[in-house]
Amino acid sequence: MSTARGLSRTVRLSARGLLLGLLMTVFLMPFYLMLRNALMDSEALTSPGWTWWPSTMHFENFTSLFNDPALAMGRSLTNSLLIAAITAPVSTLIASAAGYAFARIPVPGRGVLLALVVATLMIPGSVTFVPTFVVVGSMGGVNTLWGIIVPGLFNPFAVLLFRNFYLQLPAEIEEAGRLDGLGWFGLYRRIALPSSGAMLASLGALAFIDSWNSFLWPLVIGQDPSAWTAQIALSTFLTAQTINLPGLFAGAVVTITPLVVMFLVAQRYIVEGIATSGLKG
Template identity: 45%
Template sequence: MRSLARWTALVLTAALFLLPFAVLVAKGWPALADVFTYKEIPFARSLLNSTVVAIAQTVGQVVLCSLAGYGLARIPYRHAGKVLYAIVATLMVPTAVTFVPSFVVVSSLGWLSDLRGLVVPGLFSAVNVFFFRQYFLDFPVPLEEAGRLDGLSRWGVYWRVVVPNSTAFLAAIAVIDFIGSWNQFLWPLVIAQDSSTWTVQVALSGLLTAQNPKTTLLFAAATVSILPIILVFTVLQRYLVRGISETGLGGQ
């Protein structure tokens, strides 16, 4: 009886979560082809821009933050603790405080309406550095020592020993970073002032205006925009679950 009640609750909960998506697809499906031919919104271009930005930022964060985390965890340096505290301290600074200075820097570099202005500011994350450091602190030291005995440099140990044995955690971070990058709105809205550099979220906002809302096209565009996230999550789901369970990101 308890099993039946549990399954009933799970089915009802799943139905509640899936209902908005079902409505989204049902309303948007008839206009799916029209989204890519609508002249006022370059939706195909925005999908390409979002893909480039999300992939570049995901790869950049995984590489740079993992290197920083590994260095703080393994390289002997008397100021490593201070560096870590400085990085973590940046998390206490509200995004609204750094938004204008970041815009001024990007503008002075001539990166407005440029993919570099969208990608570069998001290549590093203090949160990811902290997570990587905590993960590498628990990484088996004997594996690294075996690599050093085989003549590998510190970089060789990282690239040929640590990375291959950390795929689950790397994938977990990559999924989170990709979804976060794909769903960015405010920064691309300010930086991508030309429609040729719009991301998908900015394009979606362009379909919903007070003067002439395109509700059906918006549903169709939203349906298309969630497909890459579903694809990434489906492909990396097993790594994501394993990475969270192994590293304690789930609060265990």
């Protein structure tokens, strides 16, 4: 009986390992194709025959990204990094403060304000795109980094997640803080904010990824090459006149590397933050 049980357990573990290996292969396949194509030349990339790996690796596809003055990939990467590095922490802190206010501060009309925040999630971005551009343009935000950053600082979804999190925070902890003479801001800064480290890290990482991948708004606001982001620079490889596929894939490898590093560092916090946000079953 023990032999049969051990054999059954071995079969289950083997099947699980096979399934995980298959899923890992499926998820890693796009990264393999992207790196493979980035190391090929145009002729090999567009040839009908299939090769698993280029016989001659063209690392000049990567160096040409930074040697082309018209592309300005270095400056575009710097702009993307600066925008994401500002947007992620600032938008997360704003959402955290707003979520705490909705969860704890008993002000008149709090339910109405919360309903308005929820309503903003139901409004398509295409509806607010033109009015936002008009407002930012009238304030001189075209071709500036702050014009790209400011409209993305308010995240209503993050506000709701923080609200759910702070509703689960034990009220006894705040009562002890009140005995020490803390007001609402002191309670938030001394107790609530330090207790939400996992939420801050997870939503901050997601905000960084979202800001880094943003394309349409930076394309409209950053019309001058000095305000281009990495995604806008990548789009220049696909024009009506030319299509530079090796350069496009090389640029994709370069621009996706910070996101891969970010995800590998923050994946534990992302899972933990979602698990403690009130969305778990």
